[in-house]
Amino acid sequence: MTIHVENLKFQCIIGILDFERTSPQDVIINLHINYDYKEDFIDYAKVVFFIKETMIKSEFLLIEDALKEINLKLNKEFKAIKSIDLKITKPSILPDCMVSVSNFTIFES
Numbered sequence: 337m338t339i340h341v342e343n344l345k346f347q348c349i350i351g352i353l354d355f356e357r358t359s360p361q362d363v364i365i366n367l368h369i370n371y372d373y374k375e376d377f378i379d380y381a382k383v384v385f386f387i388k389e390t391m392i393k394s395e396f397l398l399i400e401d402a403l404k405e406i407n408l409k410l411n412k413e414f415k416a417i418k419s420i421d422l423k424i425t426k427p428s429i430l431p432d433c434m435v436s437v438s439n440f441t442i443f444e445s
Contacts, residue, residue, distance in 0.1 A: 337373040339380050342366050346388050349395040350402060350426070363391065364425040364434075371416040378414050386413060399424045399437040407441045417443055 344367070347360035365387055371378055387406055396402040407420050423438035 337371055337377075339369040339371070339378060339383065340367070341369075341380060341384060341387075344384060344387070346392070348388075348391045350391065350397075350399065350424075351429070352397050356429075357395075361429065362427050364427055366423040366425070366438075368421040369410070369414075369417055370419045371414070372418060373416070376416065378416060383410065383414070386410065399426070403437060403439050407439070411441075411443050419443065 344365040345362060347362055349357060349360055350363060351357065351361070367383070367387070369378065369383065386409065390406055390409060391402055394402070394405065396405070402424055403422055406422060410420060411417055419440065419442045421438070421440045423436050425434050425436040427434045429435055
C-alpha cells in the first residue's frame with residue numbers, strides 16, 4: 337500500500353537566513369509512504385500531525401536536516417513503513433521560483 341500526502345501546507349521556522357529565523361514561512365510537504373498492509377494500517381492523520389509537530393518544534397536550519405529527522409522519526413513510529421519519498425518545498429523564499437529538497441529512503445525490515 338502507498339499513502340500519499342500532497343500539498344500539506346503550514347508555517348514554521350526553517351532556514352539559515354536571519355529573517356527565516358525570526359518569522360515563520362510557508363512550507364509544502366509532499367510524501368509517499370510505502371508499507372506492508374496486513375492487519376494494521378498506518379493512520380495518515382497521525383503521519384500528518386507527526387510531520388507538522390516535528391517541523392514546527394524543531395525549527396530546522398536546513399531542509400536536509402528536516403528530511404533526515406522526519407524519515408527517522410516516521411520509521412521509528414510506524415514499523416510497517418518500507419520506504420518514504422519526502423519532498424519539502426519553500427514556496428516563497430525566492431521571488432521567481434519554488435525551491436524544494438527531496439529524498440527517497442528504503443528501510444530494511
